[in-house]
Amino acid sequence: MVYLAKTPRWLKKIYSSCIWDFYSNQDKVIYLTFDDGPHPVATNFVLNELNKYNAKATFFCIGKNVMAHEDIYKKLISDGHSVGNHTQNHLDGWKTDSVKYLQNVDEAKKHIQSTLFRPPYGRIRRTQLRQLTSAPNDFTIIMWSVLSGDFDQSISKETCLANVIDNAKSGSIIVFHDSEKAFGHLQYVLPKVLEYFSKKGYAFKNIAIV
Template identity: 35%
Template sequence: MQCYLIMVSKVKTLQTKPRLFKIPIVAAWIFPRRLWYGASQNVYLSFDDGPHPEITPWLLDELKRNNIKATFFWQGNQIEKHPELLQRAKNEGHSVGHHGYEHKSGKSLNFDAFKINFDQSNQLVDSKLYRPPYGDLKSSQARYAAKNGKIVMWNWMSYDFDSTVSIEQIIQKAKTQIKGGDILVFHENEKTNHRIKEIIPAIIKVIRDKELNFARIEKKR
């Protein structure tokens, strides 16, 4: 019985673990060469991990219907599978950056492996915008990424991939926390496939109710 109670306690702890939706501004002071915020009158929707054969077409349709330009950070191995989605996103005026050829944390890679992962995806997307998977970079990797582009972070995490965070909780946090200049991050993967179609329309309404503009992140070569 004691063992059972300990297990139940651990499960409850995991389920109620607080999530840091809003990144403290001190992060921008510690890593000033990374982009954490945009212009104060805008909000920036960004999407990682795609392109996804089901989510991305729906997402592009939804953005087009609402006349919104967004920013995508896509994996090289996914772009190779769905090159037509890359072309469509560019044709429709979105910014497309890269997210590594494979979704690997910089902490798990030595410098040479990181460079290969970075360069492969950079060549496929042909963009100066880069978002590191999990936000993880060693100092040597960060220097290389900054030399070859712009490291784009975020200051509001949606937790759309986390099934322990309800859609209602995500929307409530958006209502109370999102402000002008915020870079929001969402995901195009199997963990979000059955949630994102509820989340994105609600987030768009929240931002419009706040009378903020939507914008894409731009960085020319």
């Protein structure tokens, strides 16, 4: 499995219309994001850990999972976190016809009330991107600057933690996954990330573009 823990500048330039970070913000703020939920075990674990530090985050939800766990979705919002659209069925934009892809995003919109969008796998065609960011969709596309790799079962939980600790800084958007696949790493890494950066005076905020 090939991926980069730290997003390179050249990739940000190629997709310059997307938000990759908030580095221009001089405050000591980190933006935690969680993809693929809600999940009855993983998401509730995340909420409990965030609550310990009065931390806010942004959850990019899959529509079918919202339908299955609507109570958890509502709790995300009532707890003051942001939500975003992650398609209805976790589609890969590179491998999916654009008409089908956009229809799938529209289906997710019925269940996810947000104009934040993150493409699954970070894969999206330029035509899809243009259509999602223009009327009537007007999505703000949120990517990331740090990828934890919590989904990668071939790496150790210590490596996953190092991916975050070594690369995150003020303004970073960090990706975790509140999913069954990632939960083994997540339950080790997330508490340590929250503790580490809290001790250094960082706050954790949600992405509040709606």
